[in-house]
Amino acid sequence: MTGWGRNRATALYVLLGLAYAFLYVPIVVMIIYSFNASRLVTVWGGFSTKWYAELVHDEKVLDAAWLSLQVAVANATLATLLGTLAAVVLVRFRRFRGRTLFTGMIAAPLVMPEIITGLAMLLLFVAMEQTLGWPEGRSMTTIVIAHVTFSLSFVTVVVQSRLAQMDASLEEAAMDLGARPAKVFLVITLPVIAPALLAGWLLAFTLSIDDVVISAFVSGPGATPLPIVIFSKVRLGVSPEINALATLVVVVVAVAMMVAGRVMLNRERRPHLAETSSPQPL
Amino acid sequence: MRAWDRAARRWGRLLVGLPPYVWLVVFFLVPFLIVLKISLSQALMAIPPYTPLLEWGEGTVLTIRLAFSNFATLFSDELYAFAYVNSLRLAGIATLFCLLIGYPAAYAIARSPRSVRSWLLLLVALPFWTSFLIRVYAWIGILKTEGLLNSLLLWLGIIDTPLQILETDRAVLIGMVYSYLPFMVLPLFATLEKMDLSLLEAAADLGCRPFRAFLSVTLPLSLPGIIAGSLLVFIPAVGEFVIPDLLGGPDTLMIGKVLWAEFFDNRDWPVASAVAVAMLLLLVVPLMIFQKLQNRETETAR
Numbered sequence: 137m138t139g140w141g142r143n144r145a146t147a148l149y150v151l152l153g154l155a156y157a158f159l160y161v162p163i164v165v166m167i168i169y170s171f172n173a174s175r176l177v178t179v180w181g182g183f184s185t186k187w188y189a190e191l192v193h194d195e196k197v198l199d200a201a202w203l204s205l206q207v208a209v210a211n212a213t214l215a216t217l218l219g220t221l222a223a224v225v226l227v228r229f230r231r232f233r234g235r236t237l238f239t240g241m242i243a244a245p246l247v248m249p250e251i252i253t254g255l256a257m258l259l260l261f262v263a264m265e266q267t268l269g270w271p272e273g274r275s276m277t278t279i280v281i282a283h284v285t286f287s288l289s290f291v292t293v294v295v296q297s298r299l300a301q302m303d304a305s306l307e308e309a310a311m312d313l314g315a316r317p318a319k320v321f322l323v324i325t326l327p328v329i330a331p332a333l334l335a336g337w338l339l340a341f342t343l344s345i346d347d348v349v350i351s352a353f354v355s356g357p358g359a360t361p362l363p364i365v366i367f368s369k370v371r372l373g374v375s376p377e378i379n380a381l382a383t384l385v386v387v388v389v390a391v392a393m394m395v396a397g398r399v400m401l402n403r404e405r406r407p408h409l410a411e412t413s414s415p416q417p418l
Numbered sequence: 419m420r421a422w423d424r425a426a427r428r429w430g431r432l433l434v435g436l437p438p439y440v441w442l443v444v445f446f447l448v449p450f451l452i453v454l455k456i457s458l459s460q461a462l463m464a465i466p467p468y469t470p471l472l473e474w475g476e477g478t479v480l481t482i483r484l485a486f487s488n489f490a491t492l493f494s495d496e497l498y499a500f501a502y503v504n505s506l507r508l509a510g511i512a513t514l515f516c517l518l519i520g521y522p523a524a525y526a527i528a529r530s531p532r533s534v535r536s537w538l539l540l541l542v543a544l545p546f547w548t549s550f551l552i553r554v555y556a557w558i559g560i561l562k563t564e565g566l567l568n569s570l571l572l573w574l575g576i577i578d579t580p581l582q583i584l585e586t587d588r589a590v591l592i593g594m595v596y597s598y599l600p601f602m603v604l605p606l607f608a609t610l611e612k613m614d615l616s617l618l619e620a621a622a623d624l625g626c627r628p629f630r631a632f633l634s635v636t637l638p639l640s641l642p643g644i645i646a647g648s649l650l651v652f653i654p655a656v657g658e659f660v661i662p663d664l665l666g667g668p669d670t671l672m673i674g675k676v677l678w679a680e681f682f683d684n685r686d687w688p689v690a691s692a693v694a695v696a697m698l699l700l701l702v703v704p705l706m707i708f709q710k711l712q713n714r715e716t717e718t719a720r
Contacts, residue, residue, distance in 0.1 A: 144628065145529075152526040152538075155519055159545045159599065162556035165566060169559065222438035229431060234439070241442040243712040244705060247650060249657020251674045252694045255681060256449030259691070263452050285445040288438065293712075317430055339547075346549045349659055352682075363551050370551070370664060374559045382552040389548045397540050 163386060170379035187380035197365060197381065204345050204362040207276060211283040212341035216333055218284065219291025219340070224321075226292065227299045245289040254353035257282040261354065274356030282354040283344040290343060291336035298332035299325075338396055342389060450698075457691035460485045468688050488692035498693070501671040502700065508587060508672065509655035512594035516602040516651045517644065519595065524606035524643075525636075528613075539607065546600040554593050554664050561589050561665070585667030593661040598654070602647040609643030610636075642711065649708045653701055673697050 170188075174181025191197060222242060225232075245253065261271055261278050271277050302325070310320045326333075348363045355361060369378055459468040492498045527538045545553060560566045561584040568580040583589050613636065621631040659674035666672070673693065681690035 148522055148526040148529075151519075151522040155523040155599070155603075156541060158519070158596065159542070162553065162560055162596070163545070163548070165560060166552070166556040218438045218441055221434050222442075225435045225438065229435065232431075232435070237447075238439060238442070239713050240709050241446050243709040245446065246712075247653040247705065247708055249654055249674060249697065249701075251657050251659050251677050252453075252697060253449075255677065255690060255694050256453045257445070259452045259456055259687070260445065260449040281445060285441070288441070292438075317427065342547050346551065348551050363549070366551055366555075367660070370555045370558075374555070374562070378555065379559075382549065382555060385552060386548045390544060393540070393544055393547050397536075 166379050167383045167386065170376060170383040172376055172379075175376060187376040188384075190377055191380050191384075194377075197362070200360050200362040200365040203276065203359060207279050207283065207361060208341045208344040210276075210280045211287060211344040212337045214280065215284045215288040215291050215340040216337045219288040219336055220295050220329075220333060222288065222292045223295035223299055226296055242289050242292050245286045246293070248286070250286070250347070250349035253286055254282070254350040257285065257350065258353040273358075274354055275359050278354045278356075279351055279359060279361060282350050283340075283347060286350065287340040287343045290339050294336040294339060295329060295332045298329045302328050334396060338392065345385075453691045453694050456688055457488055457695045458485055459688050460487065485688070488688045489696070491689060492692055492696055497671065498673075498676065498696075501673045501676045502696070504587075504671050505656045505658075505673040506700070508590055508594065509652050509658075512591055512598065512655050513602075513648050513652045515591070515595045516599050517648060520599055520602035520606055520647065521644075524603045524610055527603075528607050528610035539604075542600050542603045542607075550597060551660060553597060554661055557589070557593055557596065557665060558584065561592070584665060585670070587666065587670055589665040590662050590670055590672070593665045594651075594655050594658065597661065598651040601650040605646040605650065606640065606643040609640045609646075613639050642714075645707065646711050649704055649711070653704050653708065656701060657697055 171183050171185065172179075172181055173184035173186065222238075226239065226242070257278075258274075261274070261281075265271060265273070271281075306324050306328075307320050310324050311317070315323070346363060347361075348367050351361050351364055352367075355364060366378060366381065369375070456468050523542070527535060527542070530538055558565075562568070563580045563582060563584065565584070567583070568577075571577045572580065583592075617635050617639075618631050621635055622628070626634070657674045657677075658672060659678050662670050662672040662675050663678070666675075677690050677693045677697070680686050680693060
C-alpha cells in the first residue's frame with residue numbers, strides 16, 4: 137500500500153461498499169417482497185410462496201418463457217459463431233478492403249440506442265417482405281435475426297481480447313510443421329479461446345433473454361418473448377407475481393454466472409502452456 | 419504448390435470474413451439506409467404506411483419524391499426540440515453521476531488484493547447480467563409515494579410528507595445511473611489496473627502529495643477509461659426508452675419515448691424515422707470517438 141494511507145484506503149472501501157449497496161439493495165428488496173403474502177407493496181403480510189404457485193399456472197408467461205429460451209439459445213449460438221469469425225478477422229487479418237467500415241459496424245451496436253436498432257430492423261423486415269416475400273410477418277426468425285445483429289458485437293469484443301492475448305508463436309509453430317490454417321485454428325486456437333467463447337455465448341444469451349425494446353419492434357402477435365410480457369405487466373404497476381417472476385430470472389442468471397465465473401477463474405489460475413497472461417503490475 | 423497455397427489462403431480468409439461482414443451489412447447497415455429513406459417519405463394509411471420515394475410515372479419517367487416535411491415537423495413543433503435537449507441533459511447528468519460513483523469503486527477494485535479482485539469485479543458485472551427490465555422495475559416499489567424509501571424516511575422522521583420521486587426526472591436519473599453504472603466501472607477498472615504503480619512511487623519520492631499525484635498522474639492516465647465509460651453510458655442513455663417509460667411521468671419527455679409514441683401509438687412511420695435520423699445525427703460525434711477508441715484497443719492489443 138504505497139502512496140496512500142490507511143484512512144484513504146478505508147474511505148475508498150466504504151465508497152466501494154456503498155456502490156455495491158446501491159447495486160444490490162433494489163434486487164434484494166424485490167426478492168424479499170416476492171415472498172410477501174400481501175398484495176400491497178409496502179405491507180408485509182407474512183411469508184408465502186403463493187405467487188410462485190400462481191406463476192407456474194400462468195400459460196401466457198410459460199409460453200413466453202419457452203419462446204425466449206429458444207430465441208436466446210439460437211441467438212447465442214449464431215452470435216458466437218459470427219462474433220468469433222469477426223474477432224478472428226479483426227485480430228489476425230491486418231489489412232483488407234473495408235476494414236474501417238467493418239470495425240465501425242462492430243463498434244456501433246455496442247452503444248447504439250436500442251430503439252433506433254429496433255426501428256431499423258423492423259423497417260428492413262417490412263421492406264424485405266415486400267420485395268422478397270420473406271420473412272413472412274414477425275416471428276421467432278425475425279427476433280433471432282435482430283438479436284444476433286446486436287449481440288454479435290459483444291461476443292466479438294470478448295473473443296477479440298482473448299485472441300489478442302494469445303501467444304501467436306504456437307500457431308506459427310504448427311503452421312511451420314505443415315498444418316493448414318483451418319486445422320491450426322481447430323487444434324490450437326480454439327481450445328485456448330474456449331473460455332472466451334463460453335463467456336461470449338453467455339453474454340449473448342442474457343442480452344437476448346433480457347431485451348425489451350428491439351423485441352417490441354420485431355416480435356408479432358404469434359411470438360411474444362418473456363420481457364415483452366413482463367413489460368406490459370410492469371406498466372400496470374408493481375405486483376408480487378412479477379416480483380416472483382423477476383426473482384426466478386435473477387436467481388437463474390446469478391447461478392449460471394457464478395458457475396461460469398468459477399470455471400473461468402479456475403482456468404485462469406491454472407498455468408496454461410498456450411497462454412501468456414497479460415503483464416500485470418502489483 | 420505455393421501459388422495454390424496462396425489461393426487457398428485467400429479463399430480461406432474470405433470464408434472466415436465474409437459471413438460476419440455480409441451479415442452486418444445486410445442487417446445493420448442497410449436498415450439505417452431504409453430508415454433514412456422512409457424518413458423522407460410521407461405517411462399513408464396503408465401497409466406499409468408510407469409512400470414510395472421512387473415511382474414509375476407515365477412511360478419511363480422516374481420521379482423521386484422527397485418529403486422533407488417530417489424534418490420540418492421536428493423543427494416546428496417545440497415538443498421535439500425539448501425532448502432532444504432533455505435527453506441530452508438527463509444523459510449528461512447520469513454520466514456525471516456514474517463517473518462520480520464509478521471512479522472510486524473502480525479505483526478500490528483495481529488496488530484491492532489480487533485474491534479478491536476477480537470476485538469484486540464479478541459483483542459489479544453481475545447486475546449487468548441480470549435483467550435490465552427487472553432492475554428498473556425494482557425501483558418502482560422503492561420510489562413510489564407510498565413506497566419503501568418514503569416509508570423509511572417518514573419512519574426516521576426526516577420528512578413528514580412523502581416525497582414525489584417516481585414519475586419525475588429525478589427517478590429517471592436514479593434509474594439511469596443504477597442501470598449504467600457497471601458500464602462505467604468496467605472500462606475504468608481496465609485502465610486503472612494496467613497503470614504502472616511505480617509512477618506514483620516516483621511522484622511520492624519527489625515529494626508529491628498523494629492527492630496531487632492522483633491529479634497529475636492517475637487521472638490523466640485513466641482518461642481513456644473515463645472517455646470509454648462515459649460514452650458507454652451517455653450514448654445509450656440518450657436513446658433510453660424503458661427507464662423514462664417506467665420511472666418517468668407523463669411530462670418526462672425523452673426522445674426515445676417520443677419515437678416510441680410516434681411509431682406505436684400514432685403509427686406514423688415516417689416521422690418516427692425522422693426522429694431516429696435526427697437522434698443519430700446528435701450521436702454521430704460521440705459514436706465516432708467511441709469507434710476510434712475501440713480501434714485503438716484493437717491496434718494496441720495486437
